[in-house]
Amino acid sequence: MVQTYDFKKVSVIADGVFITGYHDGSVIKVEKNEDDVTPHVGADGKVTYAESADQTGTITLTLKQTSASLPFLRQLRKSKKIFPIQIVDNNTNAYRVGGSEARILKMPDREWGNEVQPVEVKIHVSDLTEA
Template sequence: MSDVITYDPLKVNLVIKGVAITGFADGTMIEIEKNEDAIMPYVGTQGEVSIAENADKTGTIKVTLQQTSPSVQYLNTLAKQKGDDAAFPISVINMNTNGVSASGTKARVKKMATETIDKEIKEREFEIFVADLDLI
């Protein structure tokens, strides 16, 4: 008999600059992706293979919130910041069995969320660039 593994979205937390982000939209809450592959294979004319290790540590964390989330204004404010002091730490903590967590010390919100006004609650998506993304 195999074990049953349970996933609980309440065991996933996003912390940006010490603030817990809340009010996620229905569906994909957080998406984490490295910007480039870890290796760059090279195949010569006669089939010899070499592999270069990619030193690019950058990545992107996409966050989808409800427009009513109190975190929308917080992330929009971070998107407006400029200069050397604008970078912030970010952590995705996944306490589920086999959950992947991520962190970085130099993150920036790429731009403010698109503002859509409708009769229903809509979503706000933020892309966060992470200069030193570490997947754990």
């Protein structure tokens, strides 16, 4: 069965504001900071899984240096505000991930050149959940 994918159906909402001005390529990345389980194999070959309580994760957004969202994100970082963030994918396999407690990890790097440069914004989420 043929399916279509439309990036315009993917939204990032940080502190109630829709983020815009993405660079090209892979521009939204979500990753857990730790594995959900740590396997342990005993001398007798028996396996035990230690469940991790770590629910933290990192969301990385790659924006154009001209993105209208960068001043907003820089202000969030400067204010040290804890804010909610959600990524909503309304394509065929609807997906939602995010959390209610996030902070921008550091000021994004800045580069200048003869082309529009990508700017990575890394956001730590203390209660990353997916649905």
